[in-house]
Amino acid sequence: MASIPVDQDNYLEQRVSLINADRELRRDWSNLQTRSVLEKEADEIVRSIRAEEAASVWKEEHPDIPHPFPGMEFLTGKKIIEKTRIFEILSQMPKGTLLHAHIGAMVDTRILLDLALQQPAIHVRVAEVLTIANIKSIVPEFLPLPMGSYNLTGPGITASDYIPNTWVHIARARELFDASFGGSEGFDEWVINAMTLRPDEAYGTYNTALKIWEKFESTFSVSCVLVHFLPIFKQYLRLFLLSSVDDGIFYMEPRIDFFVADCMRGADGELNVTHRDIVLLFGEAIREVKEELEKDGRGDKFLGARIIYTTVKVVAPKDLYRYLDDCIALKKEFPHLIAGYDLVGHENVLHPLIDYIEPFLYFRKRQVEEGIEIPFLFHAGETLGDGDATDSNVYDAILLCTKRIGHGFSLVKHPKLMQLCRERGILLEVCPISNEVLRLTSSMSMHPLPILLNNGVPVALSSDGPSVFGNMGLTYDFFQVLVASEVSGLSTLGVLARDSIEFSMMTVEEKKRALLVWEEEWRIFLEQIVTRYKE
Amino acid sequence: MAQFLGVDDYLKQRDALIQEDRSLRREYMTAQLRSPLEVKADEIVRKIRAKEAATVWQEDHPEILHPFPGMEFLTGRKIIEKTQIFQILSKMPKGALLHAHLDATVNVSLLYELALKEQAIHVRIPEQLTAANIGSVLPEFRGLPAKSYGLDGISLTSSAYTPNTWVNIARARETFDTSLGGPEGFDKWVLDAMTIRPDEAYGTHNTVYKAAIYLHSIWRKFTSTFIVAGGLTRFMPIFKQYLRLFFLSSIEDGILHVEPRINFLSKLAIGADGKENVTHRDMLLIYDKVIQEVKAELKQRGQENKFIGARIIYSTIKIITPEELNWYLEDCIALKKEFPHLIAGTFRFDLVGDENELRPLIDYIEPLLQFRKRQAEEGVDIPFILHAGETLGDGNLADNNMYDAILLGTKRIGHGFSLVKHPKLIETCRERGIALEVCPISNEILRLTSSMPMHPLPVLLNNGVPVALCSDDPSVFGNMGLTYDFFQVLVASEVTGLSTLGALARDSITFSSMEVEEKELARKAWEAEWTSFLEYIVAIA
């Protein structure tokens, strides 16, 4: 590239070396030179199916989807996605680990509702009688009541004689739900809508990165009480682990919010569940699922799970110490279950990380004293801001030696920080669908992921809050990434999965085994593609 | 972590990291040298911006669903114009305008007024205009020879209208049926055909369908606006006045040098006599004459520093075959030899349809390399100033145009929207001084980004890529001058301040095609205006 090329051959030669130089930082780059013949063949098959579907499935007219295209808005395009062969293929892919997911949003809302309906303690109430006029704006409030307070009689929440704010047993409220609202099914729809984001909300009513959080947080406030009822929580954990395994995820590090967990109620409806109880329960769920899978001869499908201890950024800095001490105590008692520490919540309105510097420095000092290590795994840069407090969280996360960054959406604006991530091996937990539904990007084609990949920043794809967005498992997120780029191929996805293992908080030994297991499953996956989809 | 001695030490290291992260920024390099006056003005502007973000942009507007700074331009424009920031920026000396397509640089109502005064201008349509088809049928304009005037032609809206018959424009206006709004209905029909409306860009559902496919449909509308306006600007009596208006309105907005791209696809334009006999050479003579006239006028008013000059970027369209391109390349060389001071560079390729649909640069590699050879033979230097990377694609043909533009030694890149994906190319642009002509409002309306906060400009700035802000096609988008584009950039970032805008304006001069002495002159003129601008800001506070 010293000067302008003179002839066409020379030109084309220089062109190839320029493109190579431009892509050499990519983490799939060396792999492209060394990958197996099998992988190359499978990659080519997938690329040609992708191209074929871009010209067929994605060009068809859909009455309710005016402008379909690969990588389009997820909530609108989901129906088309599920019809594609690419989706079918990716659902079989071994995904590695799930590194960014919030425990309150991990199980399909329909299933959560079914769990709740079976509980005699769960009651529901509304602030005014539900009517056609207010059903869209009123959300259910749930609470497990102590046995003495169960209310199995009295009017339903749509009855004109319902006394506002009276607790009604959930199954009874469902049965009595007025036929003009769709009866029992109408009840289900109302509850599920309150726990998920609909396309008209994400792309209409709340269509900005700031406003969408109103609805997003409201979904959590509805489901939170159900999830944090011990008898449900136990089953919920089990279902989360099993459904992840079904999607090809063999290890997960969900974030459990111990600030929210303070509202966890026991079977008796009382606030008597300790954080220690929760961690014990988590350990138990892992054991049970492992045993179950081993019995089926599927032991390799699940290698374990860890908790990322989190609190919400609403906690005042002076009140954080209590949680940090709690986290240290839990880590000491359950070293194999606590993966790290994080603070969560809507970055744009809550405390920036810099507000917590003193407690963080204290946290570090205490760890040294106790001879333990609890790495930071911070959320940071989940914003469109440029140089505002939220964007600047990325500086703090890195200065505080975070091992990974949750989202890091704004990282691409920071050349120095990208370099540090690449050189120090700080992985970004990228959540494509979450970012799009929460309006940081309009579609996958506008997502900054290609910048990260071309700069060699380690990335793991994650689902964030799948029960709210509907992107259960990891297949949907892998799909969106694959179809929105012509550089990325199957080998790129393979490297993303491998990095999710590499940058997990598993021990060295565990990682070694995980990589072996994954490589074997990857090979089987590639073979399946070649045998099933070769024309 | 153990490396922190305490909170103070942490904050010190934090500051150092932030400085290092921003050290490539081009205004950062001069930040230490900023005058106290500039520091003060910058602070004032930041304060006003913060205040307006919390006031003007928080107010409820019945017809604007979710207002925020940097929002969709076509919807937010009314709010923008109410702000004090806009008022201030309209007085800012902007430097040079490096990316604008001549046919889309003058307010459409002015162009339309010019057209109405020309007896030679006629209009025709392929079918009688009705309430049913008025939204889709576009007017075609042309200057005719006197013998063909259709002064008493039949109304376009009459059932007696013979498709494709030319009718004098004033006559067509007068006879426009009252059921379609009469003469005002005609005005609206013509003006709509030359601009993009919010409901067209954003769809009836506000911001839902910002899709690659939608992009194409937006481009279709975009292209048709050019075809309509082109029928008028190809007529030399209009062309001449149009140029004058373009220069004057740019000067009015604080622009002191312009390098419009002129589309030379048609080998001949239409003269005052209605004959298609005006050569590219004739057009350049007119161009030169208008520059001299405007300069003389300004000199008379003692304002010669407001307008240093203008150049042309010779352009044609990618629909032509690689073989046909050779004629244009030779034409360009001939013009450059005769008017060395007017031809800044070449080529634009993508007028009809966008980069995503037309042939990639690589298809033209042979004639383009040949072009370099021919220049060496003729002893002229016509740098490429190429459009590239105006796409959301990752590794598709349009994205890959970036590689070719840079390999071909492009002097600047038009848009380069996808550059941020390419670490090596970013480095090359920074090190070789290849400036990006960034058109924020154009990118947003053509749906490459949903709003300014999603625009990749901060990535470019933090990587030290030279950038000049440009308006692209202001008559179509409504972002006349450069104030709107500067506005959108300023309000969508907290890193960017007045000094950043100053650096962008300075770079527009540095990376223009002016001669060394001209540049010096321009720089001096600009610095003087910049100081008065800063003084004005400090005075209003």
Ligand SMILES: [Zn+2]
């Ligand atoms: Zn998260």
Ligand SMILES: [Zn+2]
């Ligand atoms: Zn352009």
